[in-house]
Amino acid sequence: MGGLGFEKREYCGAFGILSFSGSSVSSDIYMGLMNLQHRGQDSAGAATSDGKQVFLLRKLGLVSDIFGPQALEQLSGFAGIGHVRYPTIGAGGVEDAQPFAAESGGRKFALAHNGNLSNYGRVRKAMEEDGHAFCSSCDAELLLAAFAEAYGKSKDIFSACKAVMEKVDGAYSVVMVSDDGQLVAFRDPRAIRPLCWGRSKDKIAFASESVALDIIKCRLEGDLAPGEVVVASRSGVKRRQVFSPSSPRHCAFEYIYFSRPDSKLDGRWVYEVRHRLGAALAKAAPVEADVVIAVPDTARSAAEGYSKQSGIPVAEGLIKNRYIGRTFIMPSQKKREDAVRLKLNAVRNIIEGKRVVLIDDSIVRGTTSGPIVGLVKEAGAKEIHLRITCPPVIGPCFYGIDLPTYKELIAASHSVEEIRKKVGADSLAFQTIEDLVEAIGIKKESLCLGCLNEDYPTPFGKHISRMMKASKSLRKEGVRVWEEQG
Numbered sequence: 001m002g003g004l005g006f007e008k009r010e011y012c013g014a015f016g017i018l019s020f021s022g023s024s025v026s027s028d029i030y031m032g033l034m035n036l037q038h039r040g041q042d043s044a045g046a047a048t049s050d051g052k053q054v055f056l057l058r059k060l061g062l063v064s065d066i067f068g069p070q071a072l073e074q075l076s077g078f079a080g081i082g083h084v085r086y087p088t089i090g091a092g093g094v095e096d097a098q099p100f101a102a103e104s105g106g107r108k109f110a111l112a113h114n115g116n117l118s119n120y121g122r123v124r125k126a127m128e129e130d131g132h133a134f135c136s137s138c139d140a141e142l143l144l145a146a147f148a149e150a151y152g153k154s155k156d157i158f159s160a161c162k163a164v165m166e167k168v169d170g171a172y173s174v175v176m177v178s179d180d181g182q183l184v185a186f187r188d189p190r191a192i193r194p195l196c197w198g199r200s201k202d203k204i205a206f207a208s209e210s211v212a213l214d215i216i217k218c219r220l221e222g223d224l225a226p227g228e229v230v231v232a233s234r235s236g237v238k239r240r241q242v243f244s245p246s247s248p249r250h251c252a253f254e255y256i257y258f259s260r261p262d263s264k265l266d267g268r269w270v271y272e273v274r275h276r277l278g279a280a281l282a283k284a285a286p287v288e289a290d291v292v293i294a295v296p297d298t299a300r301s302a303a304e305g306y307s308k309q310s311g312i313p314v315a316e317g318l319i320k321n322r323y324i325g326r327t328f329i330m331p332s333q334k335k336r337e338d339a340v341r342l343k344l345n346a347v348r349n350i351i352e353g354k355r356v357v358l359i360d361d362s363i364v365r366g367t368t369s370g371p372i373v374g375l376v377k378e379a380g381a382k383e384i385h386l387r388i389t390c391p392p393v394i395g396p397c398f399y400g401i402d403l404p405t406y407k408e409l410i411a412a413s414h415s416v417e418e419i420r421k422k423v424g425a426d427s428l429a430f431q432t433i434e435d436l437v438e439a440i441g442i443k444k445e446s447l448c449l450g451c452l453n454e455d456y457p458t459p460f461g462k463h464i465s466r467m468m469k470a471s472k473s474l475r476k477e478g479v480r481v482w483e484e485q486g
């Protein structure tokens with residue numbers, strides 16, 4: 001990781017809710033965050049408003065540990081926001097946990113977001129030169145500072161959000177609550193990270209994924225448009241698209257890996273997309289085999305799709321220890337390898353003597369596939385045919401997915417055959433970008449496929465990518481080092 005102290009990338013979940021009748025929302029925030037927990041297990045936080053002041057709570061740990069009865073009581077009010085943060089290498093302490101709060105124009109605002117600002121270092125430096133002091137290295141603090149600065153001048157939420165969009169580059173799906181009980185949500189001009197909204201009789205809610213609306217019985221109404229701002233208060237809801245680019249650029253990796261299969265993102269069910277990804281692999285990379293096995297959990301829907309398309313039965317040949325977190329949270333490579341064994345075990349009687357089609361969602365660093373193939377081999381598989389629902393990941397992400405730099409991405413420097421040899425499979429096939437786009441069902445120009453084809457959707461993302469490629473030392477780790485030097 002780079003040494004400048006800004007290494008973190010925020011990959012998170014955000015939630016916001018308002019009760020029109022004025023009832024308490026703290027338990028809804030708790031429930032919503034529980035269903036976003038897969039998007040971040042490092043810290044969680046919430047801010048609520050009772051119409052007079054903002055109550056703030058943020059801590060390291062899981063939602064269920066943080067939001068006990070006492071905490072929920074403390075978070076009084078009829079409007080509020082919540083956040084879960086994804087743990088990345090070098091992630092800071094509680095000072096980086098969201099939400100952040102600040103005063104501007106005689107009001108107090110609390111803000112949380114999901115995404116990553118690609119020009120964080122540059123904007124921060126400029127704001128520091130103007131006299132701003134920052135107490136964390138979290139880009140939510142910078143977003144709030146930019147909003148507060150603009151709001152202080154205009155006293156208008158819509159134009160302050162527009163000013164933020166003009167100042168920062170990157171992905172941000174934002175929720176805010178004010179001391180006087182307004183709830184604000186906005187999405188960056190390319191709508192890179194998801195943000196949907198829903199209603200019940202008494203409530204309006206915003207969430208990174210629709211599963212957080214399901215749990216509080218809010219009906220999914222839709223997704224925020226690129227550059228759209230929604231301001232809700234007890235007297236009503238106002239929506240305005242303050243910034244209109246030519247096309248959205250929704251992140252494809254949300255469908256491939258990050259979102260829950262029971263979520264609907266930008267009009268597409270994640271389960272259906274993954275099912276189609278599996279079916280597409282069966283068509284494009286067929287193989288004679290006896291059983292289709294998913295690497296749990298993400299690849300399960302794709303394994304069903306592969307099985308349905310190919311006619312080869314699917315079975316649960318790998319069982320996951322449900323008390324182990326996602327392997328990426330392990331801070332070192334060695335630990336990640338150990339984690340595979342901690343996390344997965346093979347079902348010998350399903351695998352022994354069989355030709356296995358093994359489905360996984362992605363190969364990023366290439367450190368987990370080898371040990372998984374090893375497990376299946378040890379359980380007696382005759383052949384192992386690895387099928388990956390994601391095309392080769394060849395570029396870093398500047399928009400909030402915790403993908404490493406070029407040096408660590410195995411597909412950036414190895415051919416498919418080299419990767420096959422390295423992981424020890426009998427055959428290996430990746431999805432094509434064309435099949436991925438078709439499975440998602442959103443036109444290519446409206447997707448961000450930056451990590452797969454290096455076509456980054458924002459000017460600063462393109463710039464950092466060019467700089468990283470041009471440099472002789474692709475060895476430098478930590479995307480933010482480049483952001484700052486940009």
Ligand code: AMP
Pocket residue numbers: 257298326327328329360361362363364365366367368369401402403
């Ligand atoms: P590896 O190839 O060793 O880097 O591991 C790839 C596996 O990690 C995939 O199969 C996913 O299950 C998981 N994964 C992929 N991308 C991410 C990410 N951005 N954050 C956390 N886990 C990820």
